[in-house]
Amino acid sequence: MASSVETLAAALAEDCLKAMKATGEDRLYVEVGHVLGASSQTLEEAFLTEVRVRLAERAARDFLIRRVKESKAARGD
Incomplete structure (x- = not known):
């Protein structure tokens, strides 16, 4: 079961990524x-970890999509 900090950090990370896209x-x-960080270093660290994990996953997924497209193009699919 996730802790309150992890739950809050994950939800805030999702909301922040949506706001980043919108703005x-x-x-x-x-x-x-x-x-x-001004009020809770624990929540700050958990939040930043959640954001970085999501951004890394997006970057890796984009890389895989590009690689598959390049491979198909090279084969003439």
């Missing part, structure tokens, strides 16, 4: 991290 501010999560 075009790709470093908004850093600012949110500063706000959190």
